[in-house]
Amino acid sequence: MNVHEAVQKRRSYRHLEKTELTGRDLDLLIQAARLAPSCFNNQPWRYIFITDQDKLREMHNVYSGGNEWIHGASLVIAVFSRKDDDCVVGSRDYYQFDTGLSVGQVLLQATELGLTAHPVAGFSPKKTREILNIPEEYDIITLIIVGKKAVGSPDEPPRPRKPVNEIIFNNRYNSI
Template sequence: MSANPNRPADPNVELHPLIAARWSPRNLDPTAGVSEAELLSALEAGRVAASWGGTFPVRFVAGMRGDETFTALTDLLTEGNRAWAHAAGALVLGAAQSRNAKGDLEYAMFDLGLATAQVSLQAVAHGMVAHPMAGFDADAARTQFAIPDEFCPAVVIALGHLGAGEHPDEAIRESDARPRRRPALAEMAFAGTWGRPFGAAPRE
């Protein structure tokens, strides 16, 4: 199911519909909830993401609208994010373990990025949207949730349903209406040497 069939990606080549449908709106429906089953499914998608060396340094703190965890996560957000994210059905804090008994976990943030992507795609599969945010107080999160020193809180993901009609806040309306801009594939996928687009030269 497409989270928003009216604003798909403009891919250079064919994409799976779930990937094409993924985007990060701010206009969320404050009356639509996220069920526990849907939230668990999204978290499970993050859990099974690829992990460097099988270390899986990713942990989540999750709350559903109305519970204490959701309220605490909302309070941690910057003012700009709090203005719209309070309407999410669920909020998920993602943290990455930077070291363990074996030493530094060099790719921990990479693993958290992979897990966040899979949480987002699973949300789309449930007809929802997901919006990852960097704008929150990581130090306060560490205190609020007693996060161990070896873990770095790095992202809060808002899960919810797209709101009907236009958001009353003009800045949010403009942000959601802004074209989705990405470099062309030829500007970011190379072969042979840096800057030579993949597929531009004959294959041998």
């Protein structure tokens, strides 16, 4: 699968079934996370890969209402970062931006592996911090929910995108 295909195919599916992730799968996801660009090559991203079934069950306590579909995850990746680990240029803090670049690569790599990797914000950072022992100074930015789209699951139509002319401008900003 080339990058174009991965970009087209990547979706945040909610109907997951358990699947066995191989060591190679995990290694490729790790490499995708590591190789992202970052300001001054600071690499501010930190990841916890949760594969242990007991830990995955314990994590059921952190998801917000409406996110119960996450219980079908085969792997949950906690993503965290702190301001002090990356560039601050005037009013621009780059730690979350750079961490997002790294996460984007993980999502595309997962897609190539035939997996769905779905980032979520609907979780309790406090409970997540406690369960995963993440120090206070880190912001827990997202959990990436990794699994396999369940066979025979209901159709999840593509979510709409804003029109190009609302988000892309030629040569100078034009409000519409």
